[in-house]
Amino acid sequence: MVALGLLASGRFSLKPGPSMSAQRTVRRAISCAGIGLHSGRKVTLSLRPAPADFGIRFRRSDLGGVEVPAKAHHVGGINYATGLSRDAVRVDTVEHLLAALVSLGIDNATVELNSPEVPIMDGSAAPFVYLIQEAGVKRLDAPRSYLKVHRPISLTRGDKRIAIYPSDHFKVTYSIAFDHPLLRHQSRTIRLTADAFVDEIAPARTFTFLKEVEMLRQQGLALGGSLENAIVIGDTGVLNNALRFDDEFVRHKILDVIGDMALVGHPMIGHLVAHRGGHALHTAFAAHVLEERDAWTLVENTGDAATSDDTATVPVPGAAGAT
Ligand SMILES: [Zn+2]
Numbered sequence: 001m002v003a004l005g006l007l008a009s010g011r012f013s014l015k016p017g018p019s020m021s022a023q024r025t026v027r028r029a030i031s032c033a034g035i036g037l038h039s040g041r042k043v044t045l046s047l048r049p050a051p052a053d054f055g056i057r058f059r060r061s062d063l064g065g066v067e068v069p070a071k072a073h074h075v076g077g078i079n080y081a082t083g084l085s086r087d088a089v090r091v092d093t094v095e096h097l098l099a100a101l102v103s104l105g106i107d108n109a110t111v112e113l114n115s116p117e118v119p120i121m122d123g124s125a126a127p128f129v130y131l132i133q134e135a136g137v138k139r140l141d142a143p144r145s146y147l148k149v150h151r152p153i154s155l156t157r158g159d160k161r162i163a164i165y166p167s168d169h170f171k172v173t174y175s176i177a178f179d180h181p182l183l184r185h186q187s188r189t190i191r192l193t194a195d196a197f198v199d200e201i202a203p204a205r206t207f208t209f210l211k212e213v214e215m216l217r218q219q220g221l222a223l224g225g226s227l228e229n230a231i232v233i234g235d236t237g238v239l240n241n242a243l244r245f246d247d248e249f250v251r252h253k254i255l256d257v258i259g260d261m262a263l264v265g266h267p268m269i270g271h272l273v274a275h276r277g278g279h280a281l282h283t284a285f286a287a288h289v290l291e292e293r294d295a296w297t298l299v300e301n302t303g304d305a306a307t308s309d310d311t312a313t314v315p316v317p318g319a320a321g322a323t
Helices: 002-009 095-103 126-135 194-201 210-218 248-264 279-291
Strands: 022-026 030-035 042-049 056-060 066-069 075-078 082-086 089-091 109-113 137-143 146-149 153-157 160-165 170-176 186-191 207-209 231-233 268-275 296-299
Touching: 022 042, 030 126, 042 126, 056 089, 066 082, 066 089, 075 279, 082 248, 082 279, 095 126, 095 194, 095 248, 153 279, 160 279, 170 248, 186 194, 186 248, 194 248, 207 210, 207 248, 210 231, 248 268, 248 279, 268 279
Parallel strands: 056 109, 146 268, 170 268, 207 231
Antiparallel strands: 022 137, 030 042, 042 109, 056 066, 075 082, 082 089, 146 296, 153 160, 160 268, 170 186
16 A cells, blocks of 8 residues: 555656656766856856755755755845845855746756855856756656646735746736836736747846946955956946847846746746735745645646657757866
8 A cells, every 4th residue: 555655756757758747857977167246256157966855955065065055944045136044154146047947847966156146147047057968968757746726826015026827828918117218117027938038038138237346346246257257238238248138137037036036946937927026025934835835736747748858858069078
């Protein structure tokens, strides 16, 4: 009876069925180096394979290998980026890497860092997409659980609002409004697949206002920031040569919310709608969703071809020598 119960729960099923998705990890370890946006410190990041049900965990090799799981209850310190902490050990600016991992279907991995902050790279998730593609993707013999939303969940703070509604797919609608002529209002809806993320969201860079840069630096933030890793918006235009998309700003907000909601610990099936959010609202919402246990169930069968293994397969380009 025990064995039957375990089989029924899916934990010991031999292989995920055709309508289910298998958990995944990276095929091999891979590294990159960069600097922390806020700390300005050099950092080496290594992405390593992990077994089924391990989740995503950050590991501080400079602190004896202490691990900080990428889970909502480890959120600690939101300073223009999302930080995690466990027993006074911190990992900062996790959101762009988490967005790439969850969007490319990596459920399990160790992210090893020799410094407290994930490298900012070019301010987008595109370098992390490249890293994952170079590592390759390995399917594990365990089914993936999706968090499927059955009734709306929402969180409002002042004029900032975020909610998730039942849907057959994972979709994100984001709208932003700033007191600046370049981005008074931008809004975009996207149905997330691996391909849509890679093409339309991952390349969007983080942005800041020139008038905020000095204030951030006085707070000891953005010490590694430059036009190489952030869009800087002046009074009349961007200081960078060009934008990657006309609405790169709202696309980056979608990237941020995908990364922050990865802290739920399961890919979600629902329509996420956010207005004027930021990391504090996103991460509070990730924790709130987990508390609203009667609003969702964990399912292994999405009933949606677009989230099956076949359509979300990550292309693995020929080895280009990245390490
Ligand atoms: Zn960001």
